[in-house]
Amino acid sequence: MRRITITPLYVLLLGCSSSSPPPTLETDLGGLAVRLWSSPARLQVSDPDGRIVFDGLLGGPVAEGSPPLVAAAVRHADVAWDTGFGTFRPRETAEPWNGVARFDDPRLAGDTVRFDLRAEDGATLGSAELSSPAPGELLLVLRAADPRHNRVSLGFACTPDEHFLGLGGQSWDVDHRGRTVPLWVQEDGIGKDETDDYQGLWYIVGRRHQTHTPIPIALSSRPAGLLLDTSRYALFDFCSTDPARGRLEAWEGELRLHLFAGEDPARVLRRVSDRVGRPDLPPAFAFAPWLDALYGSDNVRRVARKLRDLDIPSSVIWTEDWRGGNEGPDAYSLDEDWRVDRDLYPDFETLADDLHALGFKFLTYNNTFVVRDADVWDEVTTAGHAIRTPAGDPYTFLGVTFADTTLIDLSNPAAVAFTKDVYRQGLLQGADGWMADYAEWLPTDCVLHSGADPEAFHNLYPVEFQRLNRELLAEQHALDGVERLFFARSGWLGSQPLVSVFWAGDQQTDFSPGDGLPSVIPMGLGLGIAGFPYFAHDIGGYQSGLTEPTTRELWYRWVTLGALSPVMRTHHGRSARQNWNWESDAASTEHFRRWAVLHMRLFPYLYRLAEIAHDTGLPILRPLALRWPAWEPGWTATDQFLLGDRIVVAPVVTEGAASRDVRLPPGTFFPLLGGPPLTAGPDGATFTVPAPLEELPAFVPAGSLLVLLPEGVDTAVAEPDTDEAVVTVADAGDDRELWVWPGGEGATSEWTEVGGRLSYRLDGGPIDVLPAAADWNGTPVPFVERAVTVTGPGTLTVGPVTVTLVGGSPDRTVVLRFP
Structure with a gap:
């Protein structure tokens, strides 16, 4: 009442x-x-x-x-x-x-x-x-x-x-x-x-x-x-x-x-x-590594084949220059045509088929700019699909190519239909989505088809662009059932339910605060709070116009951050030939492979976090305050975050650093990749931890378990035409590896996946010294390098600790590792 x-x-x-x-x-x-x-x-x-x-x-x-x-x-x-x-x-x-x-x-x-x-x-x-x-x-x-x-x-x-x-x-x-x-x-x-x-x-x-x-x-x-x-x-x-x-x-x-x-x-x-509103749950392939490849069909094939030959997991190849590109003295720039460039990609359809067979989704690139020398200029301006001046002419401005540029009028249903039709051609040629770039440039003094005030429509322009992309992919999915996605960088209220993957835009290729590597964490946290849980960023950065190209150190640090992000995605960057990348030397290839493998193995964790985000609005990249709200540093940290609810990630974002300070809330925390625990008192504590170039400090609270895929999975794409030699998430079946960090008496940790069909529960602890063997369903099983291997569902007992596995195939193989 x-x-x-x-x-x-x-x-x-x-x-x-x-x-x-x-x-x-x-x-x-x-x-x-x-x-x-x-x-x-x-x-x-x-x-x-x-x-x-x-x-x-x-x-x-x-x-x-x-x-x-x-x-x-x-x-x-x-x-x-x-x-x-x-x-x-x-x-x-x-x-x-x-x-x-x-x-x-x-x-x-x-x-x-x-x-x-x-x-x-x-x-x-x-x-x-x-x-x-x-x-x-x-x-x-x-x-x-x-x-x-x-x-x-x-x-x-x-x-x-x-x-x-x-x-x-x-x-x-x-x-x-x-x-x-x-x-x-x-x-x-x-x-x-x-x-x-x-x-x-x-x-x-x-x-x-x-x-x-x-x-x-x-x-x-x-x-x-x-x-x-x-x-x-x-x-x-x-x-x-x-x-x-x-x-x-x-x-x-x-x-x-x-x-x-x-x-x-x-x-x-x-x-x-x-x-x-909350975004659609992205397709599973979003949560395995994405790699960019460009410079034409032959090079894209070479990159895809090399990834498979070297066992570097990846579900996505994305090709930004499918509409054409130009090599400059210090930068690689994109053409602003809207259709495939047949000089660079004469066999685009066959290339798409080849990538699909290797277990890759094939993403491209689109935006709403219409440049005077672009292939659609005459079509757009003749049909009245562009924004206009008060005199009724196409409204032009100096665009990203330093040429006269206008924008598609997204308040005009006919212009939206035209844009969908052109974009659809790429889908029918084999593309599985694209980067939906820009959408921030709408002038406040243009004339719109709808008669709307452009100042009021300006912030909504990216929303309408995202609506167009989402509608088009949904229309095509209804016809062929193919899973696709687009990813975007601009938005306003109303973007939340329309965009699955959001990326941070064009960071500088340096360690500068505000726009270099350190800026990624605040952006990801702020976007997560605002309703965008599926966050990505350009590994290595993009913009080098006012700084040097990506260095080896910067790239190494960015790779580790990318691996412990919701979406791991590379970008060639503006200085594509000069930027350090995974092919720069053998050590860099191995560095990328190691962290891409970890990201791929985290698929059960990341995908379940994505489901939770879809159901509850909780982001995947979180401020520590979402788990420890009474601990004040959890509200202010700009260089640490929670990946989900149980991995504290502390990337190195300072040039030349070989260690860093990590602030932890009250409790005991174990290094994610092994090592002695750190214990913080009632007010939390700051620890100085080593951080060699190849590593990233990350910690898990005592009393946690983490579910991973077994090693050897190549992709989260599972299409009927995928080559048998490519190992998919589906091929792994119910096999898993569990990392277990027991807590104190009464501590519990739970996890579910595959729509609740598989569940896991950790109870009890701590364990001071691992015994020689554990008990699995009443039968002793030996520890080998701090791990036991069991078959089927059941309960593992190790002293005061029990780990219960429910569901799955009776012949599933599960490795339980106590790091």
């Missing part, structure tokens, strides 16, 4: 001596307690356990020239946009803020609380409503009364120890406390400045928070979730101008904020993803 209390104003005026008068209105919405004060205006929301989910600021006026750190505020502003190479600089001319001083006339209308927004002098500034779309979720809507007011701000209090994660592909920070973050889809830039000030070559070098995936979703450590539902430019001020006060700003006359509560951060993220 809903409880509502409305306190008359005269009661509030009758000598309330307390500094905190009773609320004007109290009610329950969606299982959350709502308290609203009329004068001064204030809103507070608590969960069933009394934890404050949202604590609004007090109402009042806003001093001229100051940020509106009050309950709410509205104003008018004009903006002019400067743009260059996909980067946008807003120049705002704004009137003073009108601060909301009172929430007047609060009333309950059905399941909605409504109230008026008034200034200190009683002028009506707007209206507000509060409702609950789902349990544990509130929707707060503020609407400006004056149609000229196209900026709305909402203020909130920050607790002293509060952290704010998310906001999409942010490359500097994981915790955004102390920052004001502008959100607008645009190029990342080449390199990153430490500030958001537009200075120097602002259209080339990125700003601190400039990203192609700015997502207005944040996770607070309260815990609580914030989702600002807008298609326009937005600002999140996380206590940057005042350590106790923050605010959100929408560049339109309405602010729509979804608030999410939960008993822990994981529950909050589930509710957030329930709201925005």
Whole structure:
């Protein structure tokens, strides 16, 4: 039953001596307690356990020239946009803020609380409503009364120890406390400045928070979730101008904020993803290594054959130059045609068949640029499929090839159909998907077929591009049943259910913070919080325009990070001939093979994590706070993460390092690949660990088990025409290897896979010294190099430890290893 209390104003005026008068209105919405004060205006929301989910600021006026750190505020502003190479600089001319001083006339209308927004002098500034779309979720809507007011701000209090994660592909920070973050889809830039000030070559070098995936979703450590539902430019001020006060700003006359509560951060993220939608579960082949190959049919075949001959597992060959490429003195650039280049790939269809026979999916490349000398220019511009100028001509700008370029108008159904038809030709020729690149460049002053405001459509352009790709692959799958995927780098609200694999974009080929190797971890964590769980990045980096090509050291470090990422994927990079890669020497080939084998063997773990992400919204790449929310470093670390729920990964992202500090929460942790344990006290601890060039520090909590494939699996592709010599995941059947790290007394760890058909459980511990033999279903089995081999389901007993295997074939082989 809903409880509502409305306190008359005269009661509030009758000598309330307390500094905190009773609320004007109290009610329950969606299982959350709502308290609203009329004068001064204030809103507070608590969960069933009394934890404050949202604590609004007090109402009042806003001093001229100051940020509106009050309950709410509205104003008018004009903006002019400067743009260059996909980067946008807003120049705002704004009137003073009108601060909301009172929430007047609060009333309950059905399941909605409504109230008026008034200034200190009683002028009506707007209206507000509060409702609950789902349990544990509130929707707060503020609407400006004056149609000229196209900026709305909402203020909130920050607790002293509060952290704010998310906001999409942010490359500097994981915790955004102390920052004001502008959100607008645009190029990342080449390199990153430490500030958001537009200075120097602002259209080339990125700003601190400039990203192609700015997502207005944040996770607070309260815990609580914030989702600002807008298609326009937005600002999140996380206590940057005042350590106790923050605010959100929408560049339109309405602010729509979804608030999410939960008993822990994981529950909050589930509710957030329930709201925005979750992506399809990617095909299994996504979770085995991907390798790029280019320079024509013969070289692509050579690469594929070499991978199989050297037992380097891989499920994907992706070929970016299938539409053509050009060799420059220091870079390899792509043609911007839309159809296969028959000079480089005269037998594209046969090449696709050959790759399929070797157990590879064959991915290519597409984007929405239409360049003046491209093969589709006349078709697009004659049919009116391009964005336009006010005069009705194709809107052109200087594009990535430094030639006149326009964009497909994705607001035009005919243009979308044309694009699908051209892309479909690649599928019918044998491609299994592609990189869906760019989509950040839509000008704010173009004319769209739909008549939509291009400033409002700008952030939605990548969403519509992703919708096109997803629809096309679904249409083709309905006809032929072939598993395919596309992967993307740009996005906004609405992208979450449309894109399976998201990659981090074009990092620099160096160790620089903000845009080099270190930027990958913050981006992956921020994207995971914002609803993109299937994360990839370019091993070795891509952009070398302002730095040196990929070095041996950089590439070695990036390979190890790639192996312990959800998706392991190489890229040749801009300086394709100069960049260090897996074929640079024999040692590099072996380094890549070793880590690709580990990634392939982790397939049962990664695929189950993908299923969990699809079902619950929990990302695969996670901040440590999702498992240890009370441990503060888990909210702030930019150079460590959890892969799933049980592998703490601490990549080396500093040039020249031979060791690194690793912060671990309370407990005992074992090195993933063997070694003595580390034990952290009640507050956690920092350990300096060795990190040779070929290694990556990674740790597993005591009381864990990890399920792996046996060695020797080549691919996760299982097609009828795959050569018998290629070993697939299906060929491994139910055979597995378990790595077991017993915990203390009463410790348990569980895992399931194959839709729950196979399950595993570890109980008990610890084991100080392994005995000579273990007990398997009542029969002694000897340890050989700290491992036992058993057949079928059953229970293994080792002193105080039991490991139970349920399901699977009675003749399955399982190796249980105690590293």
